[in-house]
Amino acid sequence: MADLPDWMRPPREEGWFAEDLDQLSEAPRHTELIDGALVFTMAPQRYWHGRIIDDLTAALRNQTPSGMEVAREMTIRLDARNRPEADILVTSASIDPDMTWFEPADVLLVVEVVSPESTFRDRTVKLRKYAAAGIPHHWRVEDEATGPVVHVYELDEPTGAYAPTGVFRDSLHLAVPFEIDIDLAKLVPGR
Incomplete structure (x- = not known):
């Protein structure tokens, strides 16, 4: 020390x-x-990771209804000892330009883009913590040889756990938390 x-x-x-x-x-x-x-995330960020975050953020911003905002790389104060950083989130909170975190009750969707150093946290730790905090929708984006794959989860309120609702590879069409239509095949060029 x-x-x-x-x-x-x-x-x-x-x-x-x-x-x-x-x-x-x-x-x-x-x-x-x-x-x-x-x-700490100390590993160099891959181009793929940053580009997926950029493109998904833009796609969500273009489709988010009035009264919702899309934020990237912001923390969520789950409780006194947990403040993970989501790669992307959709919130219904009133935005203050100086805010540094969101309350879980104001987060409708959290998106984690998996990188080699964050795989365990994104697949298990954050998945359980976001569900326990009551965040209704969660996406986990993984890199496959053919392009991005999005694992979609919805909170099952009686159990307080996420239930998987689909795995999407070429396109993502969802009705919740709002109408979403994303061409996943066009997110990252060069695949």
């Missing part, structure tokens, strides 16, 4: 809390809080 910079030291014996993230100006850009532990 002696060789760590001061900003990496937890501010209290109990570790990190959600509000602490806003005080870590020296932390890497994509720092998340998972179960009170800081998680």
Whole structure:
């Protein structure tokens, strides 16, 4: 611990809390809080990952109804010890330009684009945490040899868990959380 910079030291014996993230100006850009532990994305981002986020964000913004906003790479304050960063989210919250996180009750859809270093977190940890927080819709986007594949989940309220509702490869047509029609084959050129 002696060789760590001061900003990496937890501010209290109990570790990190959600509000602490806003005080870590020296932390890497994509720092998340998972179960009170800081998680840093240190691996270089692949072109594919960034392009999928860009293209899905644009597609969702073009189709989002009035009263909803699309945000990218923002954290969701699930509870006092968890503030994961979603790659994309759709919210019904009133937007404040200075906000740094969203409440789960205001998030309608969360999208995680899987990268090699985030595979376990995106497939298991975040999936369970977003469901437990009551976020009604979740997409997990994976890279396959033929292009992006989107795994779509909907919250089953009685169990508090996500139920898979489809796996989409060439096109994505959904009626919830709003009418969505995305040509997945055109998202990333060169495949």
